[in-house]
Each structure stands twice: as C-alpha cells, then as structure tokens.
Amino acid sequence: MPDVPEILHTETVARSRLFQVERVNLRFTNGVEVEYERVPGSRVGSVLVVPVLDDNTLLLVREYAAGTHRYELGFPKGVVESGEDVLDAANREIMEEVGYGARNLLRLDVMTIAPGYFGHTTHIVLAQDLYEKRLPGDEPEAIEVVPWSLHDWAGLLARDDFTEARSIASLFLARETLVGSVSR
Amino acid sequence: MPDVPEILHTETVARSRLFQVERVNLRFTNGVEVEYERVPGSRVGSVLVVPVLDDNTLLLVREYAAGTHRYELGFPKGVVESGEDVLDAANREIMEEVGYGARNLLRLDVMTIAPGYFGHTTHIVLAQDLYEKRLPGDEPEAIEVVPWSLHDWAGLLARDDFTEARSIASLFLARETLVGSVSR
Numbered sequence: 558m559p560d561v562p563e564i565l566h567t568e569t570v571a572r573s574r575l576f577q578v579e580r581v582n583l584r585f586t587n588g589v590e591v592e593y594e595r596v597p598g599s600r601v602g603s604v605l606v607v608p609v610l611d612d613n614t615l616l617l618v619r620e621y622a623a624g625t626h627r628y629e630l631g632f633p634k635g636v637v638e639s640g641e642d643v644l645d646a647a648n649r650e651i652m653e654e655v656g657y658g659a660r661n662l663l664r665l666d667v668m669t670i671a672p673g674y675f676g677h678t679t680h681i682v683l684a685q686d687l688y689e690k691r692l693p694g695d696e697p698e699a700i701e702v703v704p705w706s707l708h709d710w711a712g713l714l715a716r717d718d719f720t721e722a723r724s725i726a727s728l729f730l731a732r733e734t735l736v737g738s739v740s741r
Numbered sequence: 742m743p744d745v746p747e748i749l750h751t752e753t754v755a756r757s758r759l760f761q762v763e764r765v766n767l768r769f770t771n772g773v774e775v776e777y778e779r780v781p782g783s784r785v786g787s788v789l790v791v792p793v794l795d796d797n798t799l800l801l802v803r804e805y806a807a808g809t810h811r812y813e814l815g816f817p818k819g820v821v822e823s824g825e826d827v828l829d830a831a832n833r834e835i836m837e838e839v840g841y842g843a844r845n846l847l848r849l850d851v852m853t854i855a856p857g858y859f860g861h862t863t864h865i866v867l868a869q870d871l872y873e874k875r876l877p878g879d880e881p882e883a884i885e886v887v888p889w890s891l892h893d894w895a896g897l898l899a900r901d902d903f904t905e906a907r908s909i910a911s912l913f914l915a916r917e918t919l920v921g922s923v924s925r
Binding site (some may be wrong): 596 | 777807813
C-alpha cells in the first residue's frame with residue numbers, strides 16, 4: 558500500500574451551521590497533483606445502537622429524515638458529546654429514543670460513510686439486558702419505536718423505508734453476534 | 742405513520758464545487774416548526790458493485806479516500822451519469838476500476854447514507870459471469886484490485902481498512918444471495 562498523498566494545502570470553501578467543506582490539494586506518491594473536496598468529521602463521531610429486548614426483539618425507530626424527505630426506519634443513533642464515552646453515549650441515546658437503558662453494551666464495529674468525501678465515523682454498539690429508563694430527547698415529535706423480531710430480519714431488509722447502509726450493516730452484524738450463520 | 746412535514750421554505754446556505762447545503766424550514770403535523778440543514782442528492786445517485794469472479798472470489802479495490810485521509814478497501818463504486826441506466830453504470834464502473842465486465846448484473850438493494858442529512862442514494866449491484874474488459878478511469882493513480890474469498894468474509898470484516906457501511910452491508914447482501922444462511 559503506498560503512503561497516503563501529501564497534503565499541500567487545505568482551505569475551507571463553504572460553511573453552514575452544520576457543514577464545513579474543505580478544498581484539499583494533494584500530491585500522490587507518483588507525483589500526480591489533484592484537488593479534492595471533503596467534509597471533515599468530528600473527532601468523536603456518532604453512535605448507532607442495536608437494542609435487543611428479550612434476546613430476540615430488535616428495537617427500531619421511525620423518524621422523519623430531512624435528507625430524503627420521508628420517514629425512515631432504522632436503529633437509534635446520535636452524536637457522541639465532547640468528552641463522553643462511546644458506550645455512555647450509546648446508553649443515553651437509547652434512553653432518549655426508545656425508553657430503555659442497557660446493562661450490557663458491546664462495541665461491534667466502527668464504520669465510515671462515503672470516506673472519499675466524509676471524515677465521519679460511527680461506532681456500532683449492541684445493547685442487551687435492557688431496563689426501562691426514559692430520558693427526554695430533543696425531537697420535534699414523539700419518536701415511534703418499532704419492535705422487530707430478529708427471526709424476520711429478511712422482512713426488515715425488504716422494507717422500502719429501511720434503507721440506511723449503517724442500519725443494514727448493523728442488522729447483519731447483530732445477527733452474526735446473536736445467532737451466527739452457517740458459513741461462519 | 743404521520744404525513745411528512747410541510748416544507749415552508751428552502752434556501753441554499755452554502756455551496757462549493759461538489760456540495761450544496763440547503764436550509765429547510767419545516768412544520769411537523771403536530772404544528773412544531775423546525776429548521777434543518779440537508780445536502781440534496783442527485784436524481785440518479787450512484788452505484789456500488791460487488792463483482793464475483795469464479796463464483797467465490799469478490800473483487801475489491803483499495804483507493805485513497807480524502808474524507809478519512811487513508812487508503813480504504815471497498816467495492817467499486819461511482820456516479821451514475823445523467824441518462825445512464827443503473828446496470829450500464831455498474832458495468833462501466835467495474836470495467837474502469839477492476840478491468841472486468843459482467844454478463845449477469847443483478848440489483849440487490851438501494852441504500853441511503855445518513856438520510857437525516859443526505860438525499861444521496863446508492864444502487865447495489867451484484868456482477869457475475871465476468872469477462873476481461875478494461876476502460877480507462879480518471880483516477881490519479883492505478884487502483885489496486887484486491888481479490889477476496891467469500892468464504893473468508895469474516896476476515897474482510899475484521900480489517901481496519903474495510904469500514905464503509907455500504908461495502909459492509911453489500912458484503913452481507915452478496916453473501917445472502919450467493920450462499921444463503923442458516924437463519925433464512
């Protein structure tokens with residue numbers, strides 16, 4: 558694997574309340590120079606949680622998604638606050654979004670989304686041994702919690718509103734961890 | 742499921758060569774008004790291809806990713822050109838990136854990435870019955886093609902540079918299609 562390209566220059570070329578776009582001038586090890594744009598991620602990233610109730614029931618949330626302008630079904634997720642431990646953030650998010658805390662939190666993976674453009678990282682956490690506990694969230698409307706049997710994972714995949722790559726990947730990772738598969 | 746919120750106002754608040762950020766003012770059906778930011782997707786989206794050589798060998802590419810500033814391993818992907826059929830785009834991308842065309846192209850899914858913020862969609866395509874065919878790409882350095890045995894999918898998941906949610910989800914989808922699993 559070659560060394561990463563040398564960064565010759567970076568400059569913020571667009572900025573809004575939530576987004577910052579950088580222009581990056583790079584020189585690859587073969588001497589070729591290019592100009593790219595990227596959206597840097599925060600140092601801490603975000604967390605996506607797969608909450609498992611009674612060994613077999615996954616808890617999903619249905620929420621309005623502004624990017625696609627429709628309601629999307631997916632696993633609870635949110636930003637890790639500065640200084641907050643990833644597993645603490647996972648537990649807080651499920652208290653806010655599904656009304657449960659977890660006694661057993663397991664890191665499954667760290668994922669990126671479109672890493673050619675985005676520096677963002679998401680920690681995937683499996684939450685088990687749940688107990689009822691609700692923290693207030695900051696959503697504009699009550700979040701609908703949708704329980705889903707792990708046995709019917711294929712039915713979840715087939716839904717038109719379960720589209721998010723991180724949720725799809727996390728469904729499979731959770732299934733591997735909880736059930737295993739024939740080809741393991 | 743409630744109706745989607747009413748869009749009261751949209752305005753472009755930041756723009757660069759590649760990115761456009763919109764501010765959106767919304768009214769939820771419960772009357773609550775909010776202001777969000779979103780990055781609209783193109784109408785056609787992109788395509789991610791899982792090329793399968795000899796029934797069992799997946800072809801991955803290792804490429805520099807500016808967002809994370811490191812080399813990432815993942816499936817070939819690219820933008821669907823305006824007016825281009827999704828399967829034609831899939832075939833073109835693997836000709837450019839791995840040097841094969843496919844006689845058998847199968848749509849597996851359509852995914853979103855962080856749909857709360859991004860309107861982007863990605864078509865996932867399984868490519869089989871490959872034949873050697875190379876089209877020139879526009880990459881600044883030669884793309885490294887990495888063959889990987891489907892039997893060792895767990896080894897691929899465990900790699901630190903195989904992080905992209907769409908590639909992880911597509912690995913599992915391809916495995917389900919090609920092998921199936923005990924819990925199906």
